[in-house]
Amino acid sequence: MQNWQNYYYHCYHYYCALAHSLGGYCSGRSAHPFPFINWRFRFAHLKHCHLLRLQGSTCALTESLLRHHGAHTGFYTSPHLVATNERIRVDGQPMSKGKFARTFWKVFNRLKESQGAEEDMPAYFKFVTILAFHVFVEERVDVALLEVGIGGEYDCTNVVPNVGTVGIVSLGLEHTDLLGTTLGEIAWQKAGIIKPGSHVFTNVDQTECLEVICQRAQEKKAVVHVVPPTREYFRSEIGAKLWDSCNEIIHLNGSLAIQLASDWLRRTTGPLHHDYDLDAVRLEPKMLLGLQNTHWPGRCQMVEYKGLRLHLDGAHTVESMTVCTQWFAKNIKNNSCPKILIFNRTRGTEYRPLLTLLVRCCDFDMVCFTPNVAFPETTVPSQLMVRISMKNQLIRAKDFATQWTEVCERENKPDRGQVFDSVTEVFNAIRGRYDRHSGQQLEVLVTGSIHLLGATISALGFMEESRT
Numbered sequence: 180m181q182n183w184q185n186y187y188y189h190c191y192h193y194y195c196a197l198a199h200s201l202g203g204y205c206s207g208r209s210a211h212p213f214p215f216i217n218w219r220f221r222f223a224h225l226k227h228c229h230l231l232r233l234q235g236s237t238c239a240l241t242e243s244l245l246r247h248h249g250a251h252t253g254f255y256t257s258p259h260l261v262a263t264n265e266r267i268r269v270d271g272q273p274m275s276k277g278k279f280a281r282t283f284w285k286v287f288n289r290l291k292e293s294q295g296a297e298e299d300m301p302a303y304f305k306f307v308t309i310l311a312f313h314v315f316v317e318e319r320v321d322v323a324l325l326e327v328g329i330g331g332e333y334d335c336t337n338v339v340p341n342v343g344t345v346g347i348v349s350l351g352l353e354h355t356d357l358l359g360t361t362l363g364e365i366a367w368q369k370a371g372i373i374k375p376g377s378h379v380f381t382n383v384d385q386t387e388c389l390e391v392i393c394q395r396a397q398e399k400k401a402v403v404h405v406v407p408p409t410r411e412y413f414r415s416e417i418g419a420k421l422w423d424s425c426n427e428i429i430h431l432n433g434s435l436a437i438q439l440a441s442d443w444l445r446r447t448t449g450p451l452h453h454d455y456d457l458d459a460v461r462l463e464p465k466m467l468l469g470l471q472n473t474h475w476p477g478r479c480q481m482v483e484y485k486g487l488r489l490h491l492d493g494a495h496t497v498e499s500m501t502v503c504t505q506w507f508a509k510n511i512k513n514n515s516c517p518k519i520l521i522f523n524r525t526r527g528t529e530y531r532p533l534l535t536l537l538v539r540c541c542d543f544d545m546v547c548f549t550p551n552v553a554f555p556e557t558t559v560p561s562q563l564m565v566r567i568s569m570k571n572q573l574i575r576a577k578d579f580a581t582q583w584t585e586v587c588e589r590e591n592k593p594d595r596g597q598v599f600d601s602v603t604e605v606f607n608a609i610r611g612r613y614d615r616h617s618g619q620q621l622e623v624l625v626t627g628s629i630h631l632l633g634a635t636i637s638a639l640g641f642m643e644e645s646r647t
Contacts, residue, residue: 235326236428236478237348240436242324244469246271248444250451253320255311255336257304257328260477260633267311269318271474286313304328305335321451322443330358332371342374343446345401346439347381348432350388351496352529366391377401378446380438382431404457409433412462421467426479427506429470437466477632479506484639487609487621493629495524500533500626504540507624516620517544517613521605521635523551523576524627525567530579533627534586543624545612546583546596547605548576551630553637555601573600602631602638 235256242254252270259265264279274282286309294300301309308328315323325336350365358365366388373379373392379401383389389405396403409430413422425433441455455463479502482489490510494503511518520543524530537543550572580596587594599605613621625635 236475237346237432237435237439238324238326239475239478240428240432240470240473241346241439242268242271243473244436244440244466245322245324245443247465247469247472248440248451248453250444251318251321253311253315253318253323255308255315255323256326257307258629260629261636263307266307267314269314269320274314282310282314286310308335321447327369327372329354330368330371332368334371337372340374342372342377344439344443345373345377345379346435347372347379347383347392348435349383349498350385351498353496361387363387363391367395370395373399373401375399375401378442379403380406380435380442382406382435404438406434406438407460409437411460412437414460415462418462425470427502428475428479429473431502433470436470437462440466440469477629479503481510486619487623489635490622490624490626491632491635492624492626493632494626495533495628497532497536500536503624503626504536508540511541511622514622516622519543519545519547519609519621519623521547521549521602521623521625521631522579522627523549523572523631524579525551525630530627531582531586534579534583535590537624537626538583538586538590538592540624542593543595545609546594547599547608548579548583548596549599549602549605549631550576551628551634552601553634554603573598602634606638 238254238256242252246252252268254268254271255266256268257266262276264276265273267274267279286306290300290309300306311325325339327334327336331337347369350362350369352360352362352365354365358368362385366383366385370392373396377399379392379396381389381392381403382405383392393403409432410422412434413419413425438457441453441457444451444453445455445457477491477493480491482491490507492499492503492506494500518541520537522534522537524533550569552569552572576598580598583596584594586592587596597608599608609621609623613619625632
């Protein structure tokens with residue numbers, strides 16, 4: 180009981196901080212945990228499309244579709260790859276670092292002025308969420324898309340009452356220490372974003388999860404729509420030719436994004452209104468352009484760098500790693516170039532299934548396990564380093580290497596696993612092993628953690644600067 184009391188207590192301070200940051204106020208408490216705020220937020224104009232996915236790929240697709248229909252969009256996602264300002268986007272572009280800094284101090288000072296006690300100041304993720312709401316209100320966006328942080332029911336993004344359109348993507352066993360140890364428990368948490376009377380769209384196909392989602396929707400008099408497979412939108416002669424050129428993210432979540440965008444455009448008024456028929460599985464030209472022009476760093480992303488072809492994917496669940504390994508295998512098909520794996524995972528203990536998928540993907544010539552740090556020594560700890568010490572990260576990396584050896588033995592595959600102190604040391608080892616002047620391209624898969632991708636980008640940037 181004490182944990183729930185603490186949770187609601189912190190909710191109260193978070194809501195008050197959100198209200199103060201937007202120039203409003205909150206007052207009073209009641210026995211019920213959530214109605215204790217007298218809402219005075221300037222949210223009346225903020226039409227809100229609430230989405231769910233840790234990598235944010237469905238959010239990114241939907242945002243692109245709406246933007247290609249002329250909507251002025253706000254998009255909040257987490258985590259970031261390199262810098263925190265990437266989490267808040269307007270019309271598809273991250274906030275500039277300058278504007279982020281100015282807005283940060285504006286909101287921070289406003290909250291500081293109203294602070295009655297130390298616990299009144301929201302922690303990191305809550306603060307950045309407040310910052311995002313502040314930006315969207317100031318920008319007067321037509322639609323705000325929020326990627327839920329962890330879970331849904333008790334996530335701090337789940338505060339806006341007027342949610343008309345909700346999306347829930349395929350679920351897996353993730354964050355089990357926080358969300359529950361079964362798919363049903365996780366589905367209950369994630370279905371917490373459903374609001375009274377909302378339209379809920381999902382591509383969840385696990386019976387256990389779908390039953391929970393439908394039950395929670397029924398309790399709130401919301402309507403659940405199970406979307407068709409994305410391939411259905413590409414059945415025409417022209418569409419069939421385009422299908423193979425679409426990436427795995429479109430294959431997986433394209434239909435969900437189309438349905439979400441169509442619902443919002445159908446429900447909105449004014450010049451952005453489009454009378455889309457949700458039952459008609461038809462790919463409109465603007466929808467196709469929106470899908471094709473979606474750019475989402477860190478998910479099925481390829482980067483060419485100095486003889487390296489980097490395949491970047493933040494997959495960290497069995498479902499997302501399955502997509503990742505299929506994508507990588509397709510990209511290296513009939514390719515005799517050396518293949519290198521760089522892997523780490525920041526949370527959880529159920530990582531052997533991920534390693535098994537990677538072992539079965541291909542015979543990697545070099546396998547590197549490393550902490551999510553760009554350099555072996557750093558004077559500025561990253562957000563991850565605050566939570567996980569360098570010592571503990573190295574212990575995990577060594578554990579991954581041990582597990583990799585066991586999986587390789589079971590699968591009768593060669594074990595080429597090594598442990599490194601940082602991503603920079605990984606690339607130095609690659610450069611030392613392979614002659615970069617030979618003209619041979621190296622295929623490098625970086626996966627397991629979004630934070631690892633950020634460290635990789637930082638390391639490559641540093642290496643580039645050190646040569647100029």
